[in-house]
Amino acid sequence: MQGQPLHWRMLAQRAGSEERRRLVRVARGEEQGDLLIRGAQVVQPATREVFEADVLVAGGRVAALGSGFQAARVVEARGAYLAPGFLDGHVHIESSLLTPAGFAAATLPRGTTGVVAEPHEVVNVLGPDGLAWMLEAGRTSGQRVWASAPSCVPASAFETGGARIDAGDTARLLALPGVLGLAEMMNYPGVLGGDPEVWAVLDAGRASGRRLDGHAAGVQGRDLQAYAAAGLHSDHEATTPEEARERLRAGLWLMVREGSAARNLQALLPVLRERPRRAMLVSDDVSVDELLELGHLDRLLRAGVAGGLHPADAVALVTCNPAEYWGLHDLGLVAPGYHADFVLLRDLQGFEVLETFVGGQEARPGTHTPPLAGGQVNLGPGWGAATFKVPPQWPVMVVSPDQITTGIGTPGSGDARLVVADRYGRGEWAACWTNGSGLRGATLGLSVLHDAHHAAFLGGTDEDVRAAGRALEALGGGAVVVAGGQVRAQLPLPYAGLMTDLPPAQAAAALTELTAVCRTHGCTLPYPVTTLSFLGLTVIPALKLTPRGLLDVAAWRYVP
Template sequence: MVRAARGEEPGDLLVRGAQVVQPGTREVFGADVLVAGGRVAALGGAGMNLQAARVIEARGAYLAPGFMDAHIHIESSLLTPAGFAQAVLPRGTTAVVAEPHEVVNVLGAGGLSWMLEAGRTSGLRVWASAPSCVPASEFEEGGARVDAAEVARMLAVPGVLGLAEVMNYPGVLGGDAGVWSILDAGRAAGRRLDGHASGVSGRDLMAYAAAGMHSDHEATTPEEARERLRAGLWLMVREGSAARNLEALLPVLLERPRRAMLVSDDVSVDELLELGHLDRLLRTCVAGGLHPADALALVTCNPAEYWGLHDSGLVAPGYHADLVLLRNLQDFGVLETFVGGAEARPGEVTPPLPGGRVDLGPDWDAATFEPPAHWPVMQVHPDQITTEAGPPGSGDARLVVADRFGRAERAACWTSGTGMHGGTLGLSILHDAHHAAFLGGSDADVRAAGHALQAMGGGAVVVADGEVRASLPLPYAGLMSDLPPQQAAACLNAVTAAARALGCTLPYPVTTLSFLGLSVIPALKLTPRGLLDVNAWRLLEP
């Protein structure tokens, strides 16, 4: 690389005549970019006479660092890492930091190793963080339980950059010994501690930050965002399929905070193909008034700095040649994506780990699902993962959650805001323990949807009058499909259309339903053990 930079030998690739976007200096300037050994060797003009085995004429197109998603659950795309890469590489994404607690909740620590292995052959750079809350709280039990000793082992795995989102903030604030032993493991490893403090503010937020957290992606208002920045937390602005916060937080980004980034957290395959990935977020930022270099910093050098990836995130000598050639800096249309100086290509699907089947218990055929009449109604929002509590008797669709690991625990409550009636939408995806969830329908339709999930090895299904109207099999731990993205999206769109035909008004029914059991997000969430009042941190009396 040094010899190529000095002109003593040719490089591997020369991108000639580009407009280089350098987010670290907030500049756009004309330059040729020389790549050798998978890294940028030199930037220069015509006078430097850079030489390479292969030359690409940029003709004034914009060359930027490849985009990095600093916090994403690949499983939520419903794709394997290779399928995810196939969907996002053409959009300019070259790297992600995966938070694989979905597959770890189902399969245990082996799920993290599988994610990293699958990432290595995916075509993307895939790093990971070590799941900290498996299960998310004491109110649920999934397919695995991870303690501090297991977390310490995961933090030592090559490619693991830090401790994943610490969702059990009541445990942090209340001094729970198990939670604090996991924090101690993260500190002992000298790694980043990702936060997750939904609705936390004031003295509680100060206490949460004081426990050692470095970031948070749960801000939904400018006031919450500024409070987190003032508390020393890096601000991750989330824009995914279930929670859309970018528009609300754009005024804070226009203030150009030093420590901010854009993340998607959870984004489904249909949205990736239809709307894009981080390129979509960049379009929103620039249309809202942010300078293109400042917008690009939020998905390049800022996340690289946060995670300690000191040779990623810039177009600069010695940095990984993970690059994206763009038509312009308004719509961020991608002409070419490079990973390590080579044209990006999706890789091979890694075989699944054994386990993760759906087992609803031996008495499923006789099960009934009657919500307690005195429980409040879960009011669902179409574009957020938070819910609210409504008065009893005001619901219009029943929600059933059933343990899918053979323990035969089940609960039901009423919801409002979904519009679902006349049939059942069933899933084997329910953050984070990933039990089976069923929205709407009679007892018979819920049971039929459960049978369909068991037969597929997990997935999403719509049943009406005992008939399967649409389905998407997810044989990888009941969470991911090995279909190509276009086929998986077609199946998911069929499920969405079938749910809408039954009255569902949610823009992304599968994604929204999958969050109605997450026990650390206010205000009400349903687990197999009952309805949880998250703010009061207690299960309601049955």
């Protein structure tokens, strides 16, 4: 309601009061409820227990738990488990390659009723309009979608994307309804070094009184203490138990990440088994093919329980804990007064979802996505004659199949060339050698390159790289595989060059075909599109490539 005229706020408050009064009457048995879930095994993460109860709903909220209730509609749970709806406390919807409606279609059936989107992908391309679009698209998606205001656009001084957000922009974005806090502060060198622009953004975040999300890859020791002292509240970059415990001891909330590009859950399970008070599971970046094949937060719950977590503790990591962190005080529990967002589960091992409810209604994904203008691919007038030579003294970027960090190899040891080209018409590009993908004889081209979202090309001859670039321009953004000058597979991404409005199954099929063609050319990466999309992110060690050169992240300078 922030930003609405006073009389509108007063009317909304009065309506809210009436809804609450009715809820009290329904709970006392003075009025009939709207919905009754009868005979459920309620999962209560707040008390670490599971108990049998009927759940009464009125006006989209839980009125009471117990027995002997009356309601206009009854759903027989027949002993199924009733858990709070799952909340993803940190996710880049754009990384799924889907719009919010498509993401909801893929994840609502998996029990995800709400997400806190970090939309700095679309904001890096389109600026503040990208965040406004994400919130609007979220409202019609069928899922609860909140957002955090991007703090690093561009991610660092080494990136030049389609937009630049300063502290004044950040303050305005933080005031938008549906924005819960400042998004991940990736520029930790700027935080630690006192960069005035970075600190102006932090000041705007603190002035808002909202959460300040952290992002401190590889930061430890006194630097981590200093990073936390700057006012950050969380971190999702821990990859070892030692890093996780260090963050918890520094007062940071621990976000344990398990997505397509970085998988940290198995390594951090020993810490989660210690039952830390301030922890949650997040997906961060997960592609549509993996969403449909393996699941979303339900997959993380399966892995957590299989790894020794008590089911109620595992459920807390995707319900009441992220709700508490983000200040969503009416979500995260099946309890009186809370929104009736819950999931019926067959059991607490496989976490098979029988039905998902949002606001007391069976969840249905939206069918409308608002239009989004801009963000097309323009590689510049010199692209048709471009060549992509690698300086022979440059080290080789070593690519990992399951992490977004890269290693440093000796010159001459590469097996596939990487080209990164500015896609905003500046006519800049650079190339380096990589090792670890196995791709030969073909070029994988992509207009998704975190976070500036230039065009990236892995493997292939100069001719194939140029052909892949022309294909991306013609599509208005997307993913392509080119061999022998011909496009062998493609997925158009017309929404800012990042997202498709294809149904998830069609998008996943196109992505699977892209991966299969890469496989025929030797690629060994499980998710080559996702892996390629992170080879330009300048705030993740050790080497990353931008249109202006090869960046040594630890040294915080371009390789000469």
